[in-house]
Amino acid sequence: MRRLLSLPIRYKLMLLAGFVLTGAMLSVISFSIFNEYHERRYAIEERAGMIGGVLAANVMSAVLFSDASDASKTLHSLINVPDIRAARIMTSVGNTLATYTTSRHEFSPPDWAMPARFEIRVPIMSENAKIGTLFLVVSNASLWQALRTNAQRTTVLMALLMLLALAAASKVGRYITDPIEILAKTARHISSTRNYQLRVTNYADDELGHLIDDFNTMLEEIELRDTQLETNIEQRTVQLRQAKEQAETANRAKSEFLSRMSHELRTPLNSILGFSQVMAGDPALDEDHRDSTNEIFKAGRHLLELVNEVLDLAKIESGRLQLSMETVPLEDVVMECFALIEPLAIKRNLNIERPNMSHMAVRADRIRLKEALLNLISNAVKYNRDHGHIRLSIESRLEHRLRIVVSDSGHGIPEDKLDDIFLPFNRLNAEFSDIEGTGIGLTITRRLIETMGGTVGVHSVVDKGSSFWIELPASTVDEVTQPEQVKKRLHARPGLQCTVLYVEDNPANVKLMVRIFRSLPYIQLITANTPEIGLQLARANPPALVMLDINLPGMDGYELLGRIRAESWGKNLPAIAISANAMQCDIERGNSAGFEAYLTKPVDLNQLNDTLVGLLDPGSMATEEMT
């Protein structure tokens, strides 16, 4: 049935015609044979009956007079009638008067399956009385012969007709299937090549013709729609390109504005900061003026921080932040952060708890992680209550991640405000308090950590405290690269008051350095973000030491060092190069150029500590374990 269904329509039509014709042919042949059999049978019977009647009349006298020889003679006249194979005359009492046969077996019982002969009986009458019976055995041979011939002729004729009809069906089928085939072929071609310009030629006005017309109309519509669609797409593309160009132009303008603003703002701010520090360091200044100068310095520093952080945020949001991902041992970073925070914590009598974090490391950008962590820890200090505590803990999380939790014992944050604290400039009314802050620290922290593939979160209970956490992919610490556990810091020596000038254009590095030096109260750090400002500041108040970045705008670190060495106060001034160029050739060039030390970024706190101590006070280098 499946094979039949998958036959082409033309063959199905031919099959149908074949079945119908065969049925019709068989019916006609059977009917004709049946008809002819009956007609011929009737004719034979009639003829035999007539012959029998004549014979019966002729043998009547012989029967009456029991003349067997005459009866036999009369029966023998049947020899001229080949259909009648045998005859017998029986008297009324059952005696056989005479018989006639053409062969011996003519009286064998009739074969009903294929009756070759049949028997008829004719009464022999005399004076209205039956005096005997004439039996005739009539052969059907001629009947069957005629039927056979007829059947053969009819079959041959019907077969010829059937062939003709099949040929006609095939021809007519072509009229139906050819258009369908063309239609199907075109549809297949169109669906594979998507060429909607093709059309099917129509040559008939029947249903198939209409189908082809409709198909062509559909194709026209699709083509039209395609053209419209293409036009639309082109228009949209042009519009989109224009919009994109506008957006890019706007973005470029914004970036340009931000960088220009930051530069424009930071240049005067550096002057303000630098000179206010220089002024504060003047021993001739009286107490009132010193306080005022300090206020100018603090306000300026706050403004600089704000500018730097806004710039940072803009950088992060525009995706221009460049990160160098590496394995960062947690111990180092945490130690460095706490080293920076410790003086403030001590001032507020805060108790600090932290676990052993050796062998724990995460995958992150070292400087940016430190910035984020420092942000959380300094928040914990700033928003804590006096005599409170800060606890740092590390938790292992699913999917091989580490969570660094910084908990404080501050006032906590109401739950409905928790979502807002990561939004920029949202300080939860802290702006009305005396706590210093920019309001975008947490925003930057979250963006930084997310850019590094981590997450930041908070849990807080009002009046009990808050827990901020950073979650980052864990990494394994390479034992060899693990830095020494010995921590050093400058020995606090009253009376030694010195100034260090740091020339660095990168605000993040400046910020970090400022934090580092906040823990060294006897060293006054003056920062400059351009070489020119640096030179001016140094001329106004020669420092005890300079730290120079190598890649500076306008003039590189080597040139700046050359200028400093050209000044009278700068001939023997200790100079430290701080650069991201960490190649051996860079370090050698730095040493040969006259730098006393060459430190590579990121700056290792201990190394910086040692270098500073060595350069500032070579005689009194002291080491002690950090708590």
Added chain:
Amino acid sequence: MKTYLRVLLLLFFCPAWSLGQGMVSESAVKAAFIYNFIKFVEWPANTLPTGHIRLCLVGHDDKLQVAIEQMVGKEAQGRILEIANVQRSDLPGNCQVLVISSNEDRVAEILRMVGEAPKLTISDAADFIDDHGMIGLNSVDHKVQFDINVNSARRAHLKISAQLLKLARRVVQ
């Protein structure tokens, strides 16, 4: 009816009319023949009475008379068969079939008396047809046969059927 059946039985049980078996007497066979002869003879129009055919027996043959009397009441030519015993003086008499027994010595005289009247003459006398009798019966080896003189019949305006003629041993035209 009983008689009729018996005659039929007689007819059909002896296919060749062989009397050797002694079942049926020669007279009975002759009587049956006489009765059958009537069926094959055509009388001139209006010479047959309606309702019956009269058979007259001349001479004294008791056996034949008894046998013929068995046929009385049977039908032939759509008429009932009757029998009458007649004397020579009564001839030609009112009968359509005249049977002359073989012991009658004046056969020729009787035939002359009948003349050309439409009467079928039958006899078992020897050479009956040569004496211008119409149907002569004779038995050879107990087998009854008959001869026909068509000429005599024609003269009496009687037609004898060809069916009967073909069964005759001898036919005189």
